[in-house]
Amino acid sequence: MYSEKVMDHFQNPRNVGEIEHASGMGTVGNAKCGDIMRIYLDIDENQIIRDVKFKTFGCGAAVATSSMATELVKGKSIQEAMQVTNKAVMEALDGLPPVKVHCSLLAEEAIHAALWDYAQKHQMTIEGLEQPKSDIGEEEEEEEY
């Protein structure tokens, strides 16, 4: 059901992890729907994305789109990263099954959410960037048994 590229990025995801003291961090999605993506950005003084890491709770497509999205924004300027759309992520993965298209949208939103966090911290505006709508925030509690 998945392309070879999706399977490759699922089996060998690029840029998994966390960045301590990240310049920007964004989390989108919710556990109810079964997909949560978190992106960490390390942005240098020239506004170049020096490093990027992700963590994802979700299906194979969710992991693969997160991985590909991080690859596409790494080393890019903020403006270039803003051009990484869900369509670009899907194309780079040789397509996704129709029911998984929302995963690529989530990847785009996760990048935007991390950039939004960066912009907030630096009290700046990024052209074309709006406040992400599906940030789950930090306060969501986990149930344990």
Added chain:
Amino acid sequence: MSEDRRVIYLDNAATTRTRPEVVEAMLPYFTEYYGNPSSVYEFSGVSKNAVAKARKIIADSIGAKPQEIYFTAGGSESDNWALKAAAEAMEEKGRHIITSKIEHHAVLHTCQYLEKRGFEVTYLDVDEDGVVKLDELKGAIRPDTILISIMFANNEIGTIQPVKEIGAIAKDHGIWFHTDAVQAYGHLPIDVDECQIDMMSASGHKINGPKGIGFLYIRTGVKIRSFIHGGAQERKRRAGTENVPGIVGLGKAAQIAADTLAERKKKEEGLREYLMERVLAEVPYARVNGHRSMRLPNNCNFAFQFIEGESLLIMLDMAGICGSSGSACTSGSLDPSHVLLAIGLPHEIAHGSLRLTLSEENTREEMDYVAEEIKRIVERLRSMSPLYEDFIRGKKKNHQQ
């Protein structure tokens, strides 16, 4: 898939391997004895006798009479027939049906169809183990209740329902009782008289028989409508030339299932307990869904916190292990399994479920391999999970405070 790759098949609730003996029994009825059982000449008598023999085997296996067994194309058809035809036959008496929230979609979606046609349906809650509450069942019965349809055992979490008690309640109130026994037939002993079952659905391919064949047991005196109109096959209630090879295969599978039931049950239960114990002991933040002892012999259903089921299935597949999940991603919708939600699991935990259904062909050594792989994969997926990251951070924070 390369042919030499090791495959551990643990999805026997989805379908089973057709036994070679079953295939062998079926083969002559394709090329040698292909006569139509309804024809008059002696040649077709062979087919007719084969159908009669299979019907007798199946009837004997559940304590029924041969004329109470009606062959269908499988479990879903049997469920559809039982519900729609009972509703139609009894609509003068009343239009209320009682079922549970954890039924198979063949029952649930048929109930929704009937609701659109003016019937009222009560969907009973289940407890945290997935058992229907008998008090609620009694409380839901009304003067216009015409049918109770409760599954014998659940396909996802394996919980066995108190069918005998439900049958007694239905009998006391003069209400027909249908049970979807697709997962239970051939795996658990069933006696339709002891459980006072009026209608029962079963399927061939869940008991190492062929796909596309099943049956509906209809007790004598339960006058429901015909499902397919046409010829006089199946006492005119389900017309159409009989699937003779399928029926022969189902009969053979039913015979073997009945003969080996006790031994198979014991072996599968042993493997099931071994796997469940290992996983619970070695994988943190894991639980077993469904009743621990009142469950199908071959059913293991786990929930692993902080991870999602489809990723888990793909990684198990890469390790040669076939399982299934109640995760939304495996159902094509955004909602996780209705069964896992009905037993009270929060959405995010329901997304991380894994169902492994064993067979007698599995070995303890395979269970060891599966447990090791689950451990490795769950750990790997958690290392990528933002939910797990938050959980660990929260724990550290609490610790510091």
